[in-house]
Amino acid sequence: MKKFLTLAFAAIAAMMNAQYRMNNYNGNEGQNDIKINVLSLFFYGTEFGYERILNPNVGIGGSVMIPYGDNTRLVIKSNLNYYVSPYIRYYFNGFGPASGFFVEGFGLLSDGKYTPRDENGISTDTKKDYSAFGAGFGIGEKWTSRSGIFLEATAGFGRNFSIPEDAATSLILIGKVGVSVGYRF
Secondary structure (H helix, E strand, O other): OHHHHHHHHHHHHHHHHHHHHHHOOOOOOOOEEEEEEHHHHHHOEEEEEEEEEEEOOEEEEEEEEEEOOOOOOOOOOOOEEEEEEEEEEEEEOOOOOOOEEEEEEEEEEEEEEEOOEOOOOOEOOOOEEEEEEEEEEEEEEEEEOOOOEEEEEEEEEEEEOOOOOOOOHHHOEEEEEEEEEEEEO
16 A cells, blocks of 8 residues: 555656646747658658747648659659658647657658559550649657656648549559657747
């Protein structure tokens, strides 16, 4: 019983401390996050992001990804030229403002090339340009330090709404995965 009371007291104290930190957030702790997706650097391109913290639980931001191109060491082959992805996030009780577990809704504007299919569903030898808009949702976790450096892991999926009719069905689904390192100022 003594161990249980000690554990319960420690848990309540930790929650009160986290609540105190959240209630005393005045916006001076840093409201801007810049980040780079280190996972994308190894596999498919360069992705930079920015997030503005609106309050301790909500942030809005965006990211831009530019793949390496055809003549480089792409691990994930893609005909993507770039994508721009705005998002809004809701954070659940982290250890500070805009940290901890989050859910996000995102949009995705992408541009690239695709191989059209003929009326029989067979791929042709030509490439065509496309632009598409999609939307989706994701989940993630952000760990922040007192010095302003943070680590973020996120994954999400969604659907493109404006793909060409003769494009492959693989363009319908969109996915975002990232492990980012950044700085809050």
